[in-house]
Amino acid sequence: MSSAADVTPDERPVRISGIDKIERRRIALAESALKTLGELGYARTSLREIANNSEFTHGVVHYYFRDKIDLISYCVRYYKTKCAQRYDEVVESATTADELAVGFLAKMTQTLVDETPMHRLWYDLRAQSMFEEQLRPDVVAIDQLLEAMIWRILSRYAELVGGEVAVDAPTAYALVDGLFEQAVVGYADDPAGVAERLVGRVQRVLPKLIQ
Amino acid sequence: MSSAADVTPDERPVRISGIDKIERRRIALAESALKTLGELGYARTSLREIANNSEFTHGVVHYYFRDKIDLISYCVRYYKTKCAQRYDEVVESATTADELAVGFLAKMTQTLVDETPMHRLWYDLRAQSMFEEQLRPDVVAIDQLLEAMIWRILSRYAELVGGEVAVDAPTAYALVDGLFEQAVVGYADDPAGVAERLVGRVQRVLPKLIQ
């Protein structure tokens, strides 16, 4: 990514100035950290392991982040910006209820399969937040983002179908999330058929949430 | 090791307290461990902390359990026997749908409030099982137990109401569990009103699962 647009004759990455370079490094570190976190989980991921799985040394991590919580927190916030708008395009482009449902379900299974580690990490972090107070604000914020996302999908679906969502936003989110988490956990145990079962279940539940 | 091969043909006098005492110690240790685990979570709980919060020393823990996973695994299995039959009495004694619903919801909020640490731990362990393979069998077993429990409640409810459950057992479990987990996570953040909101949501969702 981002390799196509170098028109600059100068090869030196010097042009990236101060603040920008710091932010770039932090993002690179965060992405590397997220990869490791997604594979090992929050508890078993150490700063050294993160540095090890990256092109940096463990000292660099501490140069760009105050401490471990600072890094994790940054990772979570970075992740947040990417995850909650996954379905927005589908919602905006769909012109019929069926189109929306199909698009939603397709994206859902796609992210389940393609980004399993990220979802594992999310459920891990949400559980950890019950014990580690410092994680709570970020987790709560993401939860609200996801709830709003589900709500956008459901209310648009209801609109297209000519009805109303029969439950409030937190309830709708909890229900859909319950199904999705079940799929993520099941996917870790045995991936075969999990995605299809998830689709079937959401398909059958979705109409019941509209009246 | 070397426990099975008794060289002495001589019977070990049937010490009633023998095996029984070992099991008793293990249970006592497990209960103490569960208390600590429920408060600190899986990751931040060390064997020394468990021993510290009990009347034993950290050496005893290793005398009765091979290693940490052995202890945790035992704890989880011990916990399992208590958690999945929480609602059985309600299911058996209820003679009307309303009675069942009220009893179920009452027990649900009661366990949410009284045993919060246990539920936190459960969701923590389920998340950890995605990363730690050794935890998976126990987690899967408990999940099935809980699924069966929810199914018993729902199918009895449908029977009393004169209908049928409109979704399959895994779906029903995922939906209810989604609502419950939302409540547990929310309870850790701010307990006020969480139980009431949970009751309201389950009350509104429950009829939609019957047809």
Place this chain on the structure above:
DNA sequence: ACCGTCCTTTGACACTCGTCAAGACTTTGT
């Protein structure tokens, strides 16, 4: 009484963790 077995304590081990500091290397301003 003594002895062997079970139980428990204590202390040590090898290791990993987060954190930091001293110095080396690189880039930038002038």
Place this chain on the structure above:
DNA sequence: ACAAAGTCTTGACGAGTGTCAAAGGACGGT
């Protein structure tokens, strides 16, 4: 080109971890 500022490497520290082994105590059978 030279010095200052920024960036990175390396190695160390103390604390905490799981694990284990060697003693000490308790208690039964003989």
